[in-house]
Amino acid sequence: MGWAVGFDTRWNRDIGYGIPAVCDHPDCNEEIDRGLAYVCAEQQPYGGENGCGLYFCEKHRNDLHQCERCENEEAPFDPKPDTEEWLKWKLTDESWGRWRSENPNEVKKIEKLLQATGK
Numbered sequence: 001m002g003w004a005v006g007f008d009t010r011w012n013r014d015i016g017y018g019i020p021a022v023c024d025h026p027d028c029n030e031e032i033d034r035g036l037a038y039v040c041a042e043q044q045p046y047g048g049e050n051g052c053g054l055y056f057c058e059k060h061r062n063d064l065h066q067c068e069r070c071e072n073e074e075a076p077f078d079p080k081p082d083t084e085e086w087l088k089w090k091l092t093d094e095s096w097g098r099w100r101s102e103n104p105n106e107v108k109k110i111e112k113l114l115q116a117t118g119k
Contacts, residue, residue, distance in 0.1 A: 013034075
């Protein structure tokens with residue numbers, strides 16, 4: 001089993017090293033992916049037992065790969081939304097055709113979001 005694309009029900013978003021993203025720290029826009037190399041704590045799916053399951057660049061994780069909120073046992077940051085690049089991929093790539101046909105309401109949400117941002 002690969003970790004290129006999956007879904008995190010806790011944060012209700014796509015995860016995996018195939019998902020382009022930005023660091024979930026509110027003061028950062030570093031481009032990363034949502035693979036295990038960037039997940040908070042232990043490099044385990046969903047953050048394991050000691051992480052929030054959000055994704056952070058090297059600058060925003062400690063030596064244990066925890067974000068500052070988990071390191072201080074605080075509530076997690078709010079997750080950042082999917083990138084425009086990823087949303088457009090889901091709407092247009094052939095490999096997501098079945099997903100689009102099975103999730104018309106999600107497709108409409110993405111289309112509205114992209115229209116609202118003028119993209």
